[in-house]
Amino acid sequence: MRGLIGEDILTEEGEFIINMGPQHPSTHGVLHLKIWLDGETVKRIQPNLGYIHRSIEKMSESLSYRNFIFATSRMDYLAAHVNNEACALTVEKGLQLEVPQRAKVIRTILSELTRLQSHQLWWGCTGLDLGGVTPFFYAFREREAIMEIFEETCGARLTQNYMVPGGIMYDVHPNFQKRVKDVMIQIKGKFEEYDNIMTGNVILENRLKGVGYLSKEDALSYGVTGPTARASGLSCDLRKSNPYSAYDQVQFDEILDTGGDCYARYMVRMREMRQSVSIIEQLIDNIPEGDFQAKTKNVIKLPKGEFYQRVETPRGELGVFIVSDGAASPYRIKYRSPGFSNLSALPIMAKGGKIGDLVAIMATIDLVIPDIDR
Amino acid sequence: MSTEELKNSITAILPSSTFDETGEFLNVVITSEELLPLMNTLRTKSEFDFDFLFCLTCIDWKDHLMMVYHLLSKTHQHTLVIKAKIADRNNAQIETVCNIWRTAEFHEREVFDLFGVKFINHPDLRRLFLSDDWVGHPLRKDYTDENMISL
Amino acid sequence: MEGKLTFPGQIHETTDGGILVTKLDDVINWARSNSLWPLVFGTSCCAIEMMSAADAKYDWSRFGFEVARATPRQADLIIVAGTIVMKMAPVLKRLYDQMPDPKYVIAMGACTISGGPFFYNTYSVVKGVDHVIPVDVYIPGCPPRPEALLHSMITLQEKIKHEQYFKKKIEEIR
Numbered sequence: 001m002r003g004l005i006g007e008d009i010l011t012e013e014g015e016f017i018i019n020m021g022p023q024h025p026s027t028h029g030v031l032h033l034k035i036w037l038d039g040e041t042v043k044r045i046q047p048n049l050g051y052i053h054r055s056i057e058k059m060s061e062s063l064s065y066r067n068f069i070f071a072t073s074r075m076d077y078l079a080a081h082v083n084n085e086a087c088a089l090t091v092e093k094g095l096q097l098e099v100p101q102r103a104k105v106i107r108t109i110l111s112e113l114t115r116l117q118s119h120q121l122w123w124g125c126t127g128l129d130l131g132g133v134t135p136f137f138y139a140f141r142e143r144e145a146i147m148e149i150f151e152e153t154c155g156a157r158l159t160q161n162y163m164v165p166g167g168i169m170y171d172v173h174p175n176f177q178k179r180v181k182d183v184m185i186q187i188k189g190k191f192e193e194y195d196n197i198m199t200g201n202v203i204l205e206n207r208l209k210g211v212g213y214l215s216k217e218d219a220l221s222y223g224v225t226g227p228t229a230r231a232s233g234l235s236c237d238l239r240k241s242n243p244y245s246a247y248d249q250v251q252f253d254e255i256l257d258t259g260g261d262c263y264a265r266y267m268v269r270m271r272e273m274r275q276s277v278s279i280i281e282q283l284i285d286n287i288p289e290g291d292f293q294a295k296t297k298n299v300i301k302l303p304k305g306e307f308y309q310r311v312e313t314p315r316g317e318l319g320v321f322i323v324s325d326g327a328a329s330p331y332r333i334k335y336r337s338p339g340f341s342n343l344s345a346l347p348i349m350a351k352g353g354k355i356g357d358l359v360a361i362m363a364t365i366d367l368v369i370p371d372i373d374r
Numbered sequence: 375m376s377t378e379e380l381k382n383s384i385t386a387i388l389p390s391s392t393f394d395e396t397g398e399f400l401n402v403v404i405t406s407e408e409l410l411p412l413m414n415t416l417r418t419k420s421e422f423d424f425d426f427l428f429c430l431t432c433i434d435w436k437d438h439l440m441m442v443y444h445l446l447s448k449t450h451q452h453t454l455v456i457k458a459k460i461a462d463r464n465n466a467q468i469e470t471v472c473n474i475w476r477t478a479e480f481h482e483r484e485v486f487d488l489f490g491v492k493f494i495n496h497p498d499l500r501r502l503f504l505s506d507d508w509v510g511h512p513l514r515k516d517y518t519d520e521n522m523i524s525l
Numbered sequence: 526m527e528g529k530l531t532f533p534g535q536i537h538e539t540t541d542g543g544i545l546v547t548k549l550d551d552v553i554n555w556a557r558s559n560s561l562w563p564l565v566f567g568t569s570c571c572a573i574e575m576m577s578a579a580d581a582k583y584d585w586s587r588f589g590f591e592v593a594r595a596t597p598r599q600a601d602l603i604i605v606a607g608t609i610v611m612k613m614a615p616v617l618k619r620l621y622d623q624m625p626d627p628k629y630v631i632a633m634g635a636c637t638i639s640g641g642p643f644f645y646n647t648y649s650v651v652k653g654v655d656h657v658i659p660v661d662v663y664i665p666g667c668p669p670r671p672e673a674l675l676h677s678m679i680t681l682q683e684k685i686k687h688e689q690y691f692k693k694k695i696e697e698i699r
Contacts, residue, residue, distance in 0.1 A: 022616055023566060025595040030568050030613060050503035051613045052568050055647040057488075058512055062525060062646045070642065074667075077570035093398070121573070140580035147577075157577075158570055158668055220425055220448065223477030234448075241451075306397050308444065310428070319429050319444070332513075334431040336444075344480040370569045370607075373503060504649065505612050512648045523652075525645040 011036065015043055022051045026129050026359045029369030031343075033358075040354050045347040053373040060333045065091050065165060065300040068330065073159035075335065076371035078118040079313045081110045081150075084163035089244055090309040090320040091165040094302035100291040101246075103167030108246040109180065109283050110153070110162065112276040116187070117146040118314035119273050122366045126266070127198060129363040130207050135198055142190055145183045152179065165300060167293035180284050184277055191274060199270060208263040212349040212361035215260060222348070223341035226316025227272060228365050231257045231264035238312040250282045262357075265364040301328050315339055315366055339365075339372040375421065375452050383421065388412055394457075399444070401455045406441070409458045410469040416445065416454070417474045423447045424454060427471070430481035432489045434515045439466050439491060460491065467492040488513040550691045557601075557627070558685040561678070562592045564600035566620065568607030571634040571668040575606045578671035590678055597623040602681070603658075604674070608636035608643060609651045621658045629685070631677050632660045635667045642667060 009017050016037045022030040030051035036044040056075060060068040069087045073080035085107055092099060099107075120139040127135025147157045152173045154162040162169050173179075198204055214224065219232040229236050237254040239247040255271045257264040302324035310319050316338030323332040342365050349365075350358045375383070377400045381393055384402055391408070394401035404412060416422045429444035439460040446453050460466045470493040472478040482493045483502040490511035493499055501508065510517050533555050534547025567575055578585050585591060594600040597620045609617055621628070632654050635641025640652035654660060661684060664677040 022613065023597075023620055025565050029572070030616075050501075050505070051610065051616070052608060053503035053610055053612065053649050054569075054608055054643050055512060055649045056643075058648060059643065059646045074570055074642065077573060121576075136576075137581045140577065140582070144577070144580070144582045157670065158573060218476070221476040223427060223475070306401075308398060308429070317428065321429060321431060321442075321444075323433055332433050334429065336429040336431075340480060340484075341477050344477060503612075517648070519648045521652075522648050523645055 026362060028125065028367050031367065031369050035355065037355060042350050042353055042355055042358060045350055047343055047346060049373055052370045056374045057333050057335065060330060062329060064329050065302060068333065070161050073161055074370065075337065075374055076313060076315065076368050077158055078121060078368055079114050080158065080160045081114040081162060082311060082313045083318065084161060085111060085245065086309055086311040086318050086320045088163040088165050089311065090307050090322050091300065091302065093309055094307045094322065094324060095165065095300065097166060097294050097296065099167050099294055101288045102290045103292050104246045105283050105287050106168055106172055106292065107163060109280055112279045113146050113149060115314045116273055116276045117143045119269050122269060123194065126363040129359050130204060138193065138197065142187050145186060149179055149183060166296040171292045177284055177287065180280060184280055188277055205263065207360050208266055209261060211262045211353060211357045212364065213260050214345060214349050218345060218348060222345040224345050225341065226338050227268045228265055228316065228342050230255055231268045232260040233258040236317065238310050238317060242310060244311060246283060250279050252279050262360050262364040299328050301326065313338055315368065315371065316342060335374055337371045337374060339367050343367060343372055375450055380452065380454060387415055399453045399455045401457055403457045403459065406458045406460045406468040413471050413474055423449050427475035427477055430478055432485045432491060434489065434513065436515055439463060439489060441468055441491065466490060467494055469494050470496040472496060490514065550689055554686045554688055558682040559589050561590055561602045562594050562600045563590055563602045563604050564597050565593050565595050566603055566605065568609065568613065571606035574668045574671055575604060575633065575674060578674045583671040583675065585675060585678065588675065588678060598625065600624055601627065602629045602631065604631045604633050605637045605654045606633045609654050609657065610649045611651060614651050614657050618657050629681055630658055630660045631681060632663045633674060634669055635665060638663050638665065
């Protein structure tokens with residue numbers, strides 16, 4: 001908002017400049033877009049970030065290797081388990097620590113539950129953005145069931161901090177298996193309902209088909225990852241290509257689409273939810289007995305060097321880059337967040353489209369702003 | 375390409391580069407002036423074909439800054455880390471790579487904002503996260519701020 | 526709940542209707558407290574719990590908060606859900622200024638109370654939203670549960686019910 005006072009809202013070419021955000025319901029947070037319009041056609045978009053830049057990277061430099069993980073649950077709060085797992089994996093890589101099999105399987109189950117609830121929230125919010133309030137209530141009904149599992153497992157609904165270097169913080173609740181199975185049965189029954197209410201809806205198809213095209217080459221060049229890139233035909237599922245935790249023990253498909261438009265992105269996420277259910281069902285009966293945490297020293301010190309770990313969050317590739325100088329806290333941490341690169345492709349996706357389509361495009365990229373700003 | 379082949383091919387292009395194999399990926403350390411020609415070769419030459427810049431960042435080593443580029447080739451599935459040393463901290467500058475990988479545009483703006491590295495020929499070099507009137511570059515080790523309360 | 530929703534005052538039945546004896550403050554507070562329109566303002570994690578409070582399980586419309594507005598000009602309650610950073614602070618102030626009086630503020634979560642987990646060694650976080658706008662109710666938690674948000678909103682209703690706007694005005698005139 002600042003810097004706009006006194007600026008002409010009409011350019012010399014007759015383009016009209018409007019500001020969307022930072023307080024706007026469809027930006028899913030505090031994203032600010034400066035949009036150049038010709039009538040209703042978007043000519044140019046300039047994302048303006050930093051309205052929730054919380055200096056997590058600077059803060060982590062003064063925290064120990066056990067403590068810095070908490071901040072990542074607040075970074076992408078819809079995928080806290082996956083973020084924590086990424087950090088834990090990076091520290092384990094530095095320590096060359098072998099995680100017990102039980103912890104690996106539980107981590108994978110929780111990561112997939114996270115993906116499921118994140119996609120459900122995305123589905124509800126997409127409905128909300130496109131003018132339908134009902135999907136929001138339908139999505140939250142199942143999401144709450146997953147939140148209850150999280151709460152029973154680690155005591156928190158949203159910011160879990162359950163993954164620690166060496167494994168998981170505590171063993172799972174005795175109810176865990178039964179509860180997850182019950183929820184999976186519940187969710188599987190609801191997919192048809194989701195499809196009936198949204199996927200086959202003619203309004204939705206009209207709003208999404210052929211809108212916000214992203215080519216495979218652009219996706220690669222802009223570093224777009226996750227379902228957004230897979231909808232453009234770019235194979236980038238790290239669970240397949242660089243398997244971590246227990247992903248090498250399960251069978252699942254990498255969902256690819258070639259449409260490249262909003263509808264393809266929508267369909268990829270809808271199909272991914274089914275894959276997540278399948279992964280959880282394969283693992284839930286096969287949680288091995290044993291330790292849930294490997295032994296680590298009280299004060300973790302990573303050897304001198306650089307460690308990089310890539311994981312697949314619901315939004316794409318999260319990279320954790322730790323530079324260690326041998327001390328008890330990281331020398332430098334860089335989070336390569338998926339939303340950051342995905343957002344950089346928004347200007348080319350929305351260019352030439354209508355301003356109303358911009359909302360649909362933002363909804364299907366699935367932006368989480370604190371993840372972008374860090 | 376295997377690590378050994380990558381090393382040989384890069385030595386053939388840039389004999390002055392040094393290698394570091396202690397980590398997970400092969401690291402190539404070069405000076406900031408050598409960056410752009412090398413990057414162009416890595417992207418365009420079909421034997422390298424590094425088409426995905428998956429991370430771009432900077433490290434402040436107190437006496438110098440180090441730009442770090444993580445590269446991946448989707449076709450060959452090999453990974454490479456390029457490190458460009460910027461010796462002059464006070465007037466840090468390096469060529470932009472955003473004409474090669476578009477994703478670098480945002481990442482370089484982030485580095486400019488938080489480390490104060492100027493990217494030559496960058497199309498839109500402004501602060502990304504902080505407001506335009508912010509003083510200093512917070513991720514530098516010598517950054518001080520009266521609002522920062524240390525533990 | 527029954528007692529809270531009943532109309533404040535006495536109704537005296539007469540042959541052609543009735544006479545109401547009450548205090549102006551009580552009637553206005555009764556109306557205000559039961560029709561709070563929150564502004565949809567979420568910056569980070571707490572916003573998701575705010576959405577959860579709106580969903581079918583927690584359902585804040587039971588208490589009359591469901592008319593969430595996207596523009597500050599139609600809202601009289603701002604729930605600051607999430608961290609406020611230096612760049613966002615002027616925006617928050619402007620949003621607050623755009624809201625019509627009387628207006629109320631709920632600070633949701635540790636970040637809005639003191640900076641919370643981002644208190645130490647951060648350069649961009651505002652350490653407490655009360656540096657920017659006045660706060661009526663604080664809810665601790667990171668993030669607070671939806672029940673805590675509902676509790677804070679009911680607490681705010683209680684607070685509004687005890688406001689004495691007209692009484693103070695009359696005392697000023699005297």
